[in-house]
Amino acid sequence: MQKMKSHAIKGMQIHNQREKESQTNGDIDPHKLHLNYDLVNGEYDIDYKEKIETRIQEGVTTGKTIRKDAVKLASFLVTSDKSFFDQLDPREEKRFFEESYEFLAERYGRENIVYAMVHKDEKTPHMHVGFVPITDDGRLSAKEFFGGKKLLKELQDEFHKHVKERGFDLERGVSSDKKHIETARFKALTAKEELEQLQTEFKDGIEQLELLQKDIQERKVIIDGQRATTSMNQYQVKESEQKLETLKAQLREIESPLQEIDSIKAKTALGTVILKKDDFENLKGMAQKAILKDENSLAAQKENEKLRDENKSLTKRMKQVENETQYTFQRIGELTRENKKLSKEKNKFEKLYDFAKNVLQHFNIWEQVKDQFSKVEKTIDRDQEQEIER
Numbered sequence: 001m002q003k004m005k006s007h008a009i010k011g012m013q014i015h016n017q018r019e020k021e022s023q024t025n026g027d028i029d030p031h032k033l034h035l036n037y038d039l040v041n042g043e044y045d046i047d048y049k050e051k052i053e054t055r056i057q058e059g060v061t062t063g064k065t066i067r068k069d070a071v072k073l074a075s076f077l078v079t080s081d082k083s084f085f086d087q088l089d090p091r092e093e094k095r096f097f098e099e100s101y102e103f104l105a106e107r108y109g110r111e112n113i114v115y116a117m118v119h120k121d122e123k124t125p126h127m128h129v130g131f132v133p134i135t136d137d138g139r140l141s142a143k144e145f146f147g148g149k150k151l152l153k154e155l156q157d158e159f160h161k162h163v164k165e166r167g168f169d170l171e172r173g174v175s176s177d178k179k180h181i182e183t184a185r186f187k188a189l190t191a192k193e194e195l196e197q198l199q200t201e202f203k204d205g206i207e208q209l210e211l212l213q214k215d216i217q218e219r220k221v222i223i224d225g226q227r228a229t230t231s232m233n234q235y236q237v238k239e240s241e242q243k244l245e246t247l248k249a250q251l252r253e254i255e256s257p258l259q260e261i262d263s264i265k266a267k268t269a270l271g272t273v274i275l276k277k278d279d280f281e282n283l284k285g286m287a288q289k290a291i292l293k294d295e296n297s298l299a300a301q302k303e304n305e306k307l308r309d310e311n312k313s314l315t316k317r318m319k320q321v322e323n324e325t326q327y328t329f330q331r332i333g334e335l336t337r338e339n340k341k342l343s344k345e346k347n348k349f350e351k352l353y354d355f356a357k358n359v360l361q362h363f364n365i366w367e368q369v370k371d372q373f374s375k376v377e378k379t380i381d382r383d384q385e386q387e388i389e390r
Contacts, residue, residue, distance in 0.1 A: 001152065003142050004073040006049070012075060013048040016117040016128050025122075032121035039101050039116035039127075048073075051114050052132055059112070061138030071142035073114065074133050076104060079126035080170060094118075096168055097127045103162045104129050107155075108145065202349040209342045216335050223328050241311070 004012060014020050018036070022028050037043075052072050060066070078100045085093060101116045114130035133142040146152060160172045 001146060001155070002075045002077070003071045003146065004075055005069055005071055009048050009052065009073055012073070012128075012130070016115060016119075017045050018121075019045075027122040029121050035120035037118050039098065039118065040113055041115060046115070048114060048130065055112065055114070055132045055134070056140060059132070059134040059138060060140050066140060070140060071133060072140070074108075074131045074142055074146065076129040076131065077126060078129060079124060082124050084170065085125050093125060095166075096163070097125075099163060099166045099168075100127060100159070101129060103159055104131065107158075109134070202346065202353070205342055205345055205349065209339065209346070212335055212339055212342070216332060216339075219328055219332060219335075223325065223332075 015022070018028075018033055021030070056066065056072065066072075078097065088096065097116075097118050101113075104116075105113055108131045112132045112134055114132060116127060116129045118125065118127045133140060133145050135141055135144050146155075156173060160170065163170055
């Protein structure tokens with residue numbers, strides 16, 4: 001239980017109703033905000049200050065002016081450790097908070113309860129219950145309800161008895177010399193449990209990271225092989241193009257003599273043509289040369305067609321390799337982003353690990369101081385008894 005004055009009420013409202021994004025509490029998961037609920041106000045957001053002032057005007061009957069530094073709200077934190085909630089199904093978990101609320105409402109007056117907000121968007125479910133400390137005789141007095149360690153101890157004892165009778169297996173917490181449990185103290189109670197969970201998650205993250213790194217290395221080997229294949233295919237395509245150009249040049253050389261022969265055939269078709277011996281020999285040589293080149297041309301055409309088919313096949317294969325390479329690069333990009341994300345998670349786990357160790361260390365120091373205080377207190381009591389005897 002924490003006593004709150006006017007200046008602190010707005011901050012409690014902002015925290016409970018998640019009116020602003022928290023810059024200090026990294027445990028809040030924004031994706032789970034819709035799971036939170038208020039047992040008193042339902043789904044409606046309220047103004048804490050306005051509701052408190054209204055209740056004070058209705059319930060305080062002394063006629064005295066309320067002091068500016070008066071305690072106007074007692075804020076309870078109801079929770080347990082993570083293992084307790086892990087064994088409850090959602091219906092039983094809600095029943096635990098409903099029974100806890102009924103205990104506080106019966107003890108301090110249902111009309112004095114301002115809110116009963118259950119938070120499920122943090123690591124461990126818990127409930128904040130706000131109570132305006134108005135006595136049965138119409139006074140605003142937190143001291144009347146929480147004036148000493150004895151009253152707070154009775155509250156803890158009776159609350160424990162109440163939830164045990166309702167079927168919830170809870171151990172009685174260790175009594176504290178502090179007036180209320182602060183947020184850091186509450187987190188220290190479950191630090192060891194969270195630390196073990198973080199260690200497990202960290203180990204899983206490392207194993208996943210190693211698998212991703214191995215997968216990336218294997219894909220790099222595949223990509224290097226595909227690059228080598230692509231380079232070879234490009235070389236073969238270029239070689240085919242050079243052969244094609246050579247064949248085209250040979251065809252151009254054959255076309256000129258064939259045109260001359262066609263011209264002579266056209267003339268001889270009209271009648272007999274008398275040629276000189278030198279012209280005949282020249283024509284004969286051209287014909288023989290043309291026949292030889294014509295034979296070469298047929299072979300060249302077949303080779304050309306074969307190279308064209310190979311060129312098409314290589315071009316198609318090169319396109320497939322390019323698509324496979326592009327997909328592989330995209331996958332490497334995804335794996336790299338996953339790798340970076342895991343690295344961030346690893347850093348987060350390491351920070352939480354250091355934080356938990358620091359909290360546990362301070363908690364141990366606090367326990368040692370408390371033990372030392374108890375020893376001193378016993379020594380003082382013994383000295384007092386001896387003095388009385390004297």
